[in-house]
Amino acid sequence: MLQIRKYFEERFAISEEDWNIFSSKLHQIEFPKNHVILKAGDTEHYLSFIEKGLIRFYIPQEEKELTFTFIFENNFYSAYDSFLTQQPSVYQVETLAPTILWPIHYNDLQEVYKGTQIGNFIGRMASEELFLKKSKREFSLLVDSAEKRYAELLAEKPELIQHIPLKYLASYIGVTPQALSRIRARIAKKSNWRKTH
The missing domain is CATH 2.60.120.10 (Jelly Rolls)
Known part of the structure; x- marks a missing residue:
């Protein structure tokens, strides 16, 4: 309370x-x-x-x-x-x-x-x-693009995103689970690139 x-x-x-x-x-x-x-x-x-x-x-x-x-x-x-x-x-x-x-x-x-x-x-x-x-x-x-919707959700509560099954996240941003997997891979790649440059 x-x-x-x-x-x-x-x-x-x-x-x-x-x-x-x-x-x-x-x-x-x-x-x-x-x-x-x-x-x-x-x-x-x-x-x-x-x-x-x-x-x-x-x-x-x-x-x-x-x-x-x-x-x-x-x-x-x-x-x-x-x-x-x-x-x-x-x-x-x-x-x-x-x-x-x-x-x-x-x-x-x-x-x-x-x-x-x-x-x-x-x-x-x-x-x-x-x-x-x-x-x-x-x-x-x-x-917004599906990638931007996912990135904003990730930025809002990154510690809780791990509790959300992929199929629910995909439905929320309006793509298939396979498309979301590709989006996550692209975001991770960009993040890793920024860390090393």
């Missing part, structure tokens, strides 16, 4: 009273690797802070799954369209590593909005962060 408070304090001032109200609505929950947190067809009831771990959003399909988002630790995550509308999600959410979450229920968050001075700011900040990630992803798919 200290990580959440630090996350907030780096972005805005939060009073002890408001923090106590907000934190009283949180609880810790742990999931093992490869655990489906939210199934397609279920409704998202939580906005969660990832203390530790790695989460994947994907669309389940018969032939192959379509991975479209990874969320790393020290970030909020939610199937936010389902959370906002309280309607069933069309995609699934699963852990790719042992994961510790601090979720707040939709109803409890509404109480925080009403009962604290900072509540609406917390909600706005979480929603803006999720929106910006989504917008950046959509823009990247339109204008």
